[in-house]
Amino acid sequence: MWAAKASGQQHVALPAFGVGLKVVGHRPDKGDVEDLTKEFLAESQEGLERMELCLTELEKRPDDDELVAEIFRAVHTIKGTTGFLGLGRVERLAHAGESLLGVLRDHKLAVSTELISGLLELLDGLRAILQTIETTGTEGERTSDNDSALIARLLELRDSRSAAKAAPASQDRAPFDKLRADPSTGPGQVAVRPPQSSVQDAVQTALPAVAGSVPVAAASSAQDKTLRIDVDVLNRMMNLVGELVLTRNQILRSTPGAKNFPELARRLDSVTADLRENVMQARMQPVGYLFRKFPRLVRDLAATCGRQVRIEFEGQETGLDKSLLEAVRDPLTHAVRNAVDHGVEPPQERIKAGKPVEGVVRMRAYHQGGSVVLEVIDDGAGISTERVLAKAMERGLVTPEQAGSMTQREALQLIFVSGFSTAKQVTSVSGRGMGMDVVRTNVEKVGGSVELESQPGSGTTVRMRVPLTLAIIPALVLESGGQSFALPQNSLVELVYVPHREAEQSVERMGTTDLYRLREGLLPLVWLDRLLSLEQGAHDEAHDFYIAVVESEGCRFGLVVDDLKAPEEIVVKPLSSQLHEIGVFSGATVLGNGTLALILDVAAIGARAGVRPATEEIHVVGAEQAQAQTAQRELAQIEMQSAMVIYETGSRASAEDKEGGRMAMPLSAVERIETVPLREIEYAGGRAVLQYRGELIPLEDDGNVLHALAEAEATPSAADAAKDGQTATVLICLRPEAHGVRRVGMVVRRVLDVSAGRLLAADAAASDEQLAMVKDRVTMVHRGFAQMAGGPQTAILKEVA
Amino acid sequence: MRDAAEPRTDAGDTLSICSLRVGAALFGIDTSQIREVLGTASPQRVPLAPEYIAGVLPYRGEVLTTVCFRALLGLERCSRANCVLVFDDEENEERFGLMVDGVGGVIAVHRDALEANPSGLDARSQELFDGAYKLPSGLMVRLDPQRLRPSRLAASGLFGNESGLFGGVSGSHGRVKQERQGEQG
Numbered sequence: 001m002w003a004a005k006a007s008g009q010q011h012v013a014l015p016a017f018g019v020g021l022k023v024v025g026h027r028p029d030k031g032d033v034e035d036l037t038k039e040f041l042a043e044s045q046e047g048l049e050r051m052e053l054c055l056t057e058l059e060k061r062p063d064d065d066e067l068v069a070e071i072f073r074a075v076h077t078i079k080g081t082t083g084f085l086g087l088g089r090v091e092r093l094a095h096a097g098e099s100l101l102g103v104l105r106d107h108k109l110a111v112s113t114e115l116i117s118g119l120l121e122l123l124d125g126l127r128a129i130l131q132t133i134e135t136t137g138t139e140g141e142r143t144s145d146n147d148s149a150l151i152a153r154l155l156e157l158r159d160s161r162s163a164a165k166a167a168p169a170s171q172d173r174a175p176f177d178k179l180r181a182d183p184s185t186g187p188g189q190v191a192v193r194p195p196q197s198s199v200q201d202a203v204q205t206a207l208p209a210v211a212g213s214v215p216v217a218a219a220s221s222a223q224d225k226t227l228r229i230d231v232d233v234l235n236r237m238m239n240l241v242g243e244l245v246l247t248r249n250q251i252l253r254s255t256p257g258a259k260n261f262p263e264l265a266r267r268l269d270s271v272t273a274d275l276r277e278n279v280m281q282a283r284m285q286p287v288g289y290l291f292r293k294f295p296r297l298v299r300d301l302a303a304t305c306g307r308q309v310r311i312e313f314e315g316q317e318t319g320l321d322k323s324l325l326e327a328v329r330d331p332l333t334h335a336v337r338n339a340v341d342h343g344v345e346p347p348q349e350r351i352k353a354g355k356p357v358e359g360v361v362r363m364r365a366y367h368q369g370g371s372v373v374l375e376v377i378d379d380g381a382g383i384s385t386e387r388v389l390a391k392a393m394e395r396g397l398v399t400p401e402q403a404g405s406m407t408q409r410e411a412l413q414l415i416f417v418s419g420f421s422t423a424k425q426v427t428s429v430s431g432r433g434m435g436m437d438v439v440r441t442n443v444e445k446v447g448g449s450v451e452l453e454s455q456p457g458s459g460t461t462v463r464m465r466v467p468l469t470l471a472i473i474p475a476l477v478l479e480s481g482g483q484s485f486a487l488p489q490n491s492l493v494e495l496v497y498v499p500h501r502e503a504e505q506s507v508e509r510m511g512t513t514d515l516y517r518l519r520e521g522l523l524p525l526v527w528l529d530r531l532l533s534l535e536q537g538a539h540d541e542a543h544d545f546y547i548a549v550v551e552s553e554g555c556r557f558g559l560v561v562d563d564l565k566a567p568e569e570i571v572v573k574p575l576s577s578q579l580h581e582i583g584v585f586s587g588a589t590v591l592g593n594g595t596l597a598l599i600l601d602v603a604a605i606g607a608r609a610g611v612r613p614a615t616e617e618i619h620v621v622g623a624e625q626a627q628a629q630t631a632q633r634e635l636a637q638i639e640m641q642s643a644m645v646i647y648e649t650g651s652r653a654s655a656e657d658k659e660g661g662r663m664a665m666p667l668s669a670v671e672r673i674e675t676v677p678l679r680e681i682e683y684a685g686g687r688a689v690l691q692y693r694g695e696l697i698p699l700e701d702d703g704n705v706l707h708a709l710a711e712a713e714a715t716p717s718a719a720d721a722a723k724d725g726q727t728a729t730v731l732i733c734l735r736p737e738a739h740g741v742r743r744v745g746m747v748v749r750r751v752l753d754v755s756a757g758r759l760l761a762a763d764a765a766a767s768d769e770q771l772a773m774v775k776d777r778v779t780m781v782h783r784g785f786a787q788m789a790g791g792p793q794t795a796i797l798k799e800v801a
Numbered sequence: 802m803r804d805a806a807e808p809r810t811d812a813g814d815t816l817s818i819c820s821l822r823v824g825a826a827l828f829g830i831d832t833s834q835i836r837e838v839l840g841t842a843s844p845q846r847v848p849l850a851p852e853y854i855a856g857v858l859p860y861r862g863e864v865l866t867t868v869c870f871r872a873l874l875g876l877e878r879c880s881r882a883n884c885v886l887v888f889d890d891e892e893n894e895e896r897f898g899l900m901v902d903g904v905g906g907v908i909a910v911h912r913d914a915l916e917a918n919p920s921g922l923d924a925r926s927q928e929l930f931d932g933a934y935k936l937p938s939g940l941m942v943r944l945d946p947q948r949l950r951p952s953r954l955a956a957s958g959l960f961g962n963e964s965g966l967f968g969g970v971s972g973s974h975g976r977v978k979q980e981r982q983g984e985q986g
Binding site for chain 1: 845846847848849850854857858859862863864866895897951955
């Protein structure tokens with residue numbers, strides 16, 4: 001079995017779904033050489049990537065033999081394969097590198113900045129040639145001058161060993177001049193340029209194509225089309241496919257009326273579910289793959305900008321869907337560039353501010369809910385709100401009055417507006433005013449979001465939140481004009497049913513817009529059948545309908561549909577470009593009954609119907625409307641309203657309390673509401689516990705509901721009434737605690753409603769009791785949960801802290 | 802059904818042509834260009850799509866865009882389920898289906914029997930047709946699937962790209978019909 005191999009090596013390179021396979025499949029005639037070249041390219045890119053990582057690491061830990069060995073292996077492998085494939089240019093370059101690395105490996109040469117730079121040049125050189133091979137199929141012109149210049153430099157480095165060995169270990173970036181001045185300078189040496197400029201010069205003169213194209217090219221090279229998959233995962237997949245084939249065979253032989261048919265259908269269901277999970281798992285890639293290229297990027301950027309920056313990683317093992325990984329690559333690069341160029345201050349300023357000379361850029365990744373959070377944190381100067389506002393006013397993005405009334409959070413959101421940049425001067429690295437809005441657009445394209453946090457003087461955090469996967473999304477299937485459509489749940493806010501008798505009166509018109517009075521506000525309506533020119537059927541007269549209240553890009557409107565069907569987890573399939581251009585559909589999916597349904601693009605529908613963000617809420621002009629509104633709404637949620645679950649605990653706080661303990665709990669704290677048979681509740685050490693999804697969670701029963709239920713069950717008459725015995729309603733909650741959150745179950749008598757509520761200022765006298773105004777009544781918030789009322793954000797902060 | 806999709810190397814000068822029926826006319830497509838012939842299928846209509854798009858079909862885990870040949874000819878769209886031929890386009894990676902009234906047998910024809918489009922043909926027919934074979938029973942119009950690709954149809958601008966929203970389709974649709982009738986008469 002393959003699985004018997006060493007665990008660290010249990011990977012096979014496999015073309016990513018679609019792209020790679022097709023390319024191979026389409027050109028079978030060109031033979032094995034092409035396949036080999038392709039394999040060589042993917043392998044070499046990976047090797048070079050590892051080498052890059054090791055090189056930057058080596059600079060920090062110059063005595064690590066393992067790193068040197070790894071780099072040597074990478075170059076050696078490339079050299080070996082090129083000889084076989086007859087790629088002379090690569091071979092010569094790799095050979096020069098190998099001989100230098102050989103000397104290094106034998107400890108005849110000490111690691112210096114100069115050496116690292118030289119090796120990075122080699123890396124760039126190799127990468128450039130590989131690029132040429134990938135695009136043109138040949139090694140490109142024998143621009144032997146460039147190559148030989150590089151080779152000469154590598155040889156020169158190799159021969160400088162006596163000097164380098166004698167020089168002090170250059171962990172810090174010791175100026176190379178000192179090294180030159182060393183009396184023990186060996187023979188055969190040529191004058192060498194100072195280290196920093198040499199990197200730049202060499203990269204820019206000898207290899208102009210590389211310098212400019214590295215970040216761009218990285219997004220499209222061969223390695224992105226291949227995926228490393230654990231052999232175990234692949235084996236499991238193969239097993240499942242085998243199982244699937246067997247089940248199919250049995251189904252083909254069976255008839256729908258046969259006795260074993262339901263069982264076969266069930267097996268098919270479970271095999272499919274397992275297979276799906278497996279494939280998803282295979283597509284999950286550790287974020288670390290993405291982080292790999294950043295040490296080099298930061299090193300070069302820091303050198304260009306004259307900063308001293310260290311990069312740190314956290315949560316590299318966090319898994320993210322391959323396609324999403326590609327999607328966040330550019331936004332992350334932007335964010336890191338910004339952190340180095342705008343965030344971290346120049347050394348003198350840092351010393352003045354009492355900070356360590358070396359700035360730190362930290363990249364962290366972690367799972368949270370159904371999404372992955374990627375953060376780029378720097379410990380730089382932070383963003384000055386005054387400067388942001390001043391700039392925004394200068395650019396005419398906000399008026400002075402608006403600026404005056406903005407909170408810090410709102411002001412920071414302005415950075416995401418197109419054409420905004422606070423860099424004092426435009427540098428080659430960043431500051432062209434197209435950084436953060438690109439970040440935002442790209443992340444939102446894949447259904448994610450970006451936030452910015454900044455403390456003047458102590459740093460900035462860019463936080464990107466992306467969904468785990470794009471392929472399968474929860475959606476609501478609805479019907480309009482006799483056709484089914486799927487509406488993604490993430491844009492759905494609520495559903496309103498308008499019965500037949502109210503249909504006529506409830507829709508009001510203002511100009512050409514239909515409006516519906518939803519609670520205190522007016523909701524613009526969009527009739528899906530009219531918008532899509534579907535046949536509206538014979539019903540000209542009023543009929544009942546549903547309003548799906550949707551929200552996207554700051555627009556909230558009601559989508560009128562004829563009927564609602566089941567919520568379904570749908571598999572998103574792309575539409576042909578032709579149909580995509582219509583703009584209203586983001587894809588299609590096959591429903592449970594085998595028919596296709598088009599997936600509605602809420603933002604596009606809103607734009608098509610001419611729905612704009614509600615005007616009364618906007619204090620800013622132009623393109624930032626949407627963000628300002630989002631920010632405001634978030635703010636409003638935090639300060640004012642949050643959804644509350646209202647329930648009865650069963651206990652009576654006082655004699656006047658007729659309802660049996662009406663309590664509220666922030667909805668964000670409630671994970672699920674479960675109905676649990678009483679006999680499934682167990683007791684351990686006098687405390688009620690519940691086995692819930694393989695986890696043991698403690699139950700809290702303030703109102704002694706369990707006791708009451710147990711008594712009821714003991715009474716014969718009641719037990720007869722309920723055949724399965726009594727059931728208890730349990731709210732599965734996440735309680736914030738000092739170390740993260742903890743799952744607890746709240747036993748309640750019954751759940752009354754979910755409604756928007758407002759926390760009242762805490763009463764000093766009754767500090768452990770938090771009150772909220774829910775449905776115009778003062779209601780007690782379950783203790784320990786009031787802080788969750790600030791929306792999920794508060795909980796997140798806790799968890800992070 | 803699938804045997805029609807097998808590419809066939811032309812032995813000498815004969816080609817095997819799959820005959821199709823649309824309305825009263827007979828059409829033919831080289832079998833080597835057909836990926837698969839699906840039995841009857843009823844595509845899901847796509848609102849706001851051009852009139853000649855019959856809709857989308859689930860096909861091998863993909864969503865297949867289907868062209869309604871009747872609509873292209875300016876005939877009344879067929880509402881019931883019909884035969885769908887699936888074509889592949891290797892270079893552009895554009896796979897699409899073509900909806901026709903019926904698929905007939907495979908006919909072997911001589912390469913030289915192909916006559917080029919007559920010069921008097923209107924622009925739309927000129928765009929769609931790829932000459933005709935003179936069969937004893939009558940003419941069989943040859944079709945080139947590459948010309949029927951949805952993207953190409955859209956690019957040609959001849960087949961009413963206006964979306965249904967502006968009500969432009971019915972107008973152009975009628976116009977096509979008239980011209981066709983005029984040409985035949």
